[in-house]
Amino acid sequence: MNNNKKYPEGHFIGIWIGIFMAIFSGIGIPLSIITENSGFIGIGPALGVAVGVAIGQSIENQYKKNGKIRPLTEIEQKRKNNLIFSGIIILTLGLLILILQFFI
8 A cells, every 4th residue: 555645635535525425415305305395405505515624624624734645737737727617617607598498
């Protein structure tokens, strides 16, 4: 096992957000069925993100203290920026479609 492996910034945060979103997503659906309010479906993923960020950040801080977190490379930074830009475009298109459905 390679104990000297370095991880990119945000590695553990992303992993733990994904894990807890998957775990907590199962909470919103039964809660919305029990209360007969579909608004509760979004509670699970929201809780998953909150818990995942907290745990991921604490693990990342421990690894950073031990010198096992490295800054993002130029290619990784460009990929991250492209994904953020794509997400903003998709969100904007989704909001535009939502608004058009209400007014048309």
